[in-house]
Structure formats: C-alpha cells, structure tokens
Amino acid sequence: MSLNSETAWILKTETSIGLCIMAVGLVASILGFGDLLMQVGILVLIFAPVLGVIVSTKCLIQEKDRKWSCVAIALIVILVVGMVISYFT
Amino acid sequence: MVLLLIAIGAGIIGALFGLGGGIVFIPVLTILFQQDATTAAAASLVGIVATSTGSATGYVKKGLSNIRLGMLMEITTTIGAITGAIIAGYLENWILLIIFSMVMLYSGFKMAISPEKNITECDAKGDLVFRYSDAASGVEDQPYAVKNCKSGMVLCTIAGAVSSMTGVGGGSIKVPLMNIHMNIPVKVASATSSYMIGITAFSGAIIYFIQGAISYQIATAVAIGAYIGAVIGTRISAKVNAKAIKRYMSVVFFFIAATMLLKAGGYM
Numbered sequence: 001m002s003l004n005s006e007t008a009w010i011l012k013t014e015t016s017i018g019l020c021i022m023a024v025g026l027v028a029s030i031l032g033f034g035d036l037l038m039q040v041g042i043l044v045l046i047f048a049p050v051l052g053v054i055v056s057t058k059c060l061i062q063e064k065d066r067k068w069s070c071v072a073i074a075l076i077v078i079l080v081v082g083m084v085i086s087y088f089t
Numbered sequence: 090m091v092l093l094l095i096a097i098g099a100g101i102i103g104a105l106f107g108l109g110g111g112i113v114f115i116p117v118l119t120i121l122f123q124q125d126a127t128t129a130a131a132a133s134l135v136g137i138v139a140t141s142t143g144s145a146t147g148y149v150k151k152g153l154s155n156i157r158l159g160m161l162m163e164i165t166t167t168i169g170a171i172t173g174a175i176i177a178g179y180l181e182n183w184i185l186l187i188i189f190s191m192v193m194l195y196s197g198f199k200m201a202i203s204p205e206k207n208i209t210e211c212d213a214k215g216d217l218v219f220r221y222s223d224a225a226s227g228v229e230d231q232p233y234a235v236k237n238c239k240s241g242m243v244l245c246t247i248a249g250a251v252s253s254m255t256g257v258g259g260g261s262i263k264v265p266l267m268n269i270h271m272n273i274p275v276k277v278a279s280a281t282s283s284y285m286i287g288i289t290a291f292s293g294a295i296i297y298f299i300q301g302a303i304s305y306q307i308a309t310a311v312a313i314g315a316y317i318g319a320v321i322g323t324r325i326s327a328k329v330n331a332k333a334i335k336r337y338m339s340v341v342f343f344f345i346a347a348t349m350l351l352k353a354g355g356y357m
Contacts, residue, residue, distance in 0.1 A: 008150035011287075015142045019316055022309040029306060038305035042135055045312060046294045048142045049287035052149075053163075056156050068157045075160050075167065079292065082171035086296040 003059040010055045011048055018045030050079055092122065092307065093314040096136060100318015101325070103140055110140050110315050111257035112196055115189055116345045118307065120352065126185035127177065128304055130256030131297035134290045136311035137258045140319040141287035148280035155219055155281045158235060158273075163288045165242040166259075169249025170292035177254040178300065186353035189255040190346045196261040197342030221277050228276075236272040244270070253293030258286040 018041050025037030057072035095117050096110075103110035111133040118129035148154040177185060217235035222228060235241075244266055252259035260282045267278035297303050 003156060004149050004152050004154075007156060008146045011142045011149065012146045015139060015146070015316075019139060019313055023313055026306065026309045026313070035305055038309045042298065042303060042305065042308055042312070045142075046135060046138050046291050046298065049138065049291045052142070052284075053160060053288065056160065060157075068160070071157070071161050071164070075164050075288075078164055078167050079288075082167060082292055083295055083299075085171065086175065086299050 003056060003063065006059055007052050007056045011052045014048035014051050015045060018042070018048060050076075053079070092117075092310040095121075096311045096314025097318040097321070099136075100140055100315040100320075101322035103315070103319060103322065110318070111137050111252075111255070112193060112261070112342070114311055114315075115256050116193075116349060118311075119186070120348060122307075124304070124307070126182045126189070126256075127297075127302055128307070130177065130185070130254070131294065131303045132308040132311045133256035134253070134294040134297065135303065135308040136315040137256075137290040138287050138294060139312040139316040141258060141283055141290060143316050143319050145280070145284040145287060148283055151223075151280075153221060153223060153277060153280035154284040155221070155273075155277055156284065158217070158219065159281045159284045159288075161238075162242055162245050162263075162267075163285050166245040166249035166252075166263075166285060166289050167292045169246035169251075170253040170289045171249075171296065172246075173250030173253035174293045174296040176250070180254070183353040183355070185254060186349050188251070189257070190349040190353065192251060192255055192257055192261070193342050193346035193349065197339040197346065199261055199265065201339035219277075221274065223276050228274075231274070233274055233277070234272065237270050241266060241271045249289050249292070252286075252289050253296070256293075259289055260286055 020041075021044060022038055022041030025034040025041050028034035028037055053072060053075055057069060057076060060069040060072055096114070099110040099113035099117070102113055114133040114136055115129050118124040118132060119126060124132075145154055149156065217238060218232055219235070220230050220232050222230055245263070248259040248262040248266065251257070251262065263282040263285060264275070264278050267273040267281065268275045273281070294303075
C-alpha cells in the first residue's frame with residue numbers, strides 16, 4: 001500500500017473504533033457505568049491523527065524519502081514533547 | 090439528545106463550508122448549555138478530531154491532501170497549539186470568549202467575501218514542488234510550487250494557538266494562508282487543512298484530557314453528532330448552492346460574535 005492509502009486506512013479504522021466505543025459508552029452511561037468506556041473511546045479517537053502521522057512516517061522511511069522522513073519524525077518528537085510538558089504543567 | 094442533534098447540524102455546516110465545526114459548537118455549548126469556555130473548547134476539540142479525520146480520510150486516499158506539506162506545517166502549528174492550550178488554562182473565561190468572538194468575526198468576514206487565489210502557472214522547479222489531480226474539476230497532474238514556506242510556518246503557529254485556546258479547528262485561518270500566501274491550489278489547501286486540523290486538535294485535546302477538563306458525555310455527544318453531520322454534509326454538498334448560503338451564514342456568524350461579546354461583558 002502507498003503513503004496515501006495506508007494513512008487513509010489507519011485514520012478511518014481508528015476513528016471508527018473510537019466512535020463505536022464512545023457510542024457504547026454513551027448508551028451505557030444511562031445504566032451508570034459508561035464513563036470509563038467514553039474515556040477510552042475519546043482517547044482512541046484523539047490519537048487517530050497521531051497514528052496517521054506514525055504510519056506516514058513508516059511509509060516515508062520504507063520509500064527511503066530521507067528529507068520528509070526527518071520532517072515526520074520531528075513532528076512526532078514535538079507531539080510527544082507536548083504531551084510530556086502538558087503532563088507536568 | 091438535543092446536543093447530539095445540534096452537533097449533527099454543526100457537522101453538516103462544517104462539511105458544507107469547510108470548517109471544523111468548532112465555530113458552531115462553542116456558541117452552542119457556552120450560550121445554550123451554559124458551559125464555561127474551557128469545557129466547551131475541550132469538547133469541541135474532540136468533535137473536531139472526529140470530523141477532521143473523517144473527512145480527511147477521503148482526501149488523503151485521493152491524494153488531494155498533501156501529507157508531506159501538512160506534516161511540515163504541523164511542526165509549528167503543534168507548537169502553537171501546545172502553547173495555546175497551556176495559556177488557556179490560566180486565562181479568564183471572558184478573555185477566551187473575546188478571542189473566540191474575534192475569530193468568529195474574521196470567519197464571517199472571510200465567508201462574506203470568499204477570497205480565493207487561482208493557481209494556474211508554475212515553473213515546476215525547486216524543493217517544494219508538488220503535483221495534484223482532481224477529477225471533479227478536471228485537473229490532472231497539475232504542478233504547484235509552494236512559496237513563502239518559512240513565513241507560512243510562522244503564521245501557522247498563531248493558527249495553532251488560536252485553535253487550542255478557543256476550540257476551533259483553525260481551517261478558516263489555514264486555508265486562505267495556504268492558498269493566498271503560500272500559492273497552494275485552494276482544493277489542495279482545503280484538503281491539507283482537513284488533514285492538519287486533526288493533528289492540531291489532538292495537541293489541544295490531549296492537554297485538556299490530561300488536565301481532566303473534558304466532560305465525557307458532552308464530548309461524546311459532540312463527536313458522534315459531528316461525525317454523522319460531516320458524513321451527511323459531504324453527501325449533500327454537491328447538491329446545494331453553498332456560495333449563496335455562505336452570505337447568509339456570515340450574518341449569523343456576526344450575530345453569534347456579538348452575542349459572545351455580550352456574554353464576555355457579563356450582559357447575558
């Protein structure tokens with residue numbers, strides 16, 4: 001699969017899984033135990049774009065596109081640093 | 090249930106006008122549901138991830154989203170988004186409402202005049218030359234050279250900060266920036282913006298998640314509704330005259346901006 005099709009596939013799959021878990025959680029919240037499911041669903045959903053970047057990076061490395069692989073890795077590093085900073089702020 | 094239906098409406102509007110939907114979620118959550126600006130921004134960002142990744146999937150698959158350029162510009166946008174989300178935690182509610190009103194006024198103005206640069210010529214040389222095809226507009230393997238990349242990246246920092254502080258996707262800033270300032274064809278700019286918005290929204294949303302600022306039920310209703318709305322909006326977009334609706338929508342945006350300013354001033 002190419003850079004575009006692999007990235008599109010992971011975005012679609014991750015978003016669908018996240019939304020399904022959230023929907024089950026929303027229904028379960030009526031019975032009083034949906035919070036954890038919604039929390040997991042939100043986490044799965046919001047990580048979808050990052051997984052997209054990771055898959056794109058893998059494809060660029062496989063294509064031996066050095067310049068754009070470095071750009072993608074730099075973006076992943078910044079995303080991780082951002083998470084660490086926000087955790088300790 | 091009411092929020093779910095409103096989110097579907099917001100998703101349709103977002104898909105029709107190329108917005109993330111945050112521009113609708115924030116006033117609805119703050120004015121109708123009486124949520125504070127931080128809770129509204131956090132829920133809105135989760136909804137934006139859903140609509141953005143949902144719509145970007147198709148654009149990425151067709152090759153309309155420029156993944157390479159999107160990742161390059163996301164480096165500075167993400168730095169802005171992280172900074173914005175941290176700053177937002179220390180700002181008073183009324184300041185965030187004023188910033189949002191300014192974004193709303195800008196979006197309304199942009200929607201009313203619809204500035205668009207037609208990219209037709211390209212010398213097809215240089216480091217940042219890409220190609221795109223769009224069957225819908227009869228474009229095949231058209232080259233375009235990205236200009237003003239460094240200044241564009243600096244401006245993306247501001248777009249990222251505004252996005253995470255106010256809970257909007259920032260598409261209303263990124264698309265004209267890429268099209269007019271960076272010489273990127275508007276279809277590519279719009280598709281790349283959709284791809285980027287998800288990453289920008291993640292940077293803000295994960296901070297709100299760690300801070301425990303996300304209301305799960307509100308965020309879930311917003312995300313599911315927005316996603317359904319985006320799917321409906323994408324399907325009906327070819328059948329409606331979006332240009333005519335845009336003018337009326339800009340008036341609605343000005344009205345919402347005025348309402349938010351009144352709320353910021355404590356008059357509501």
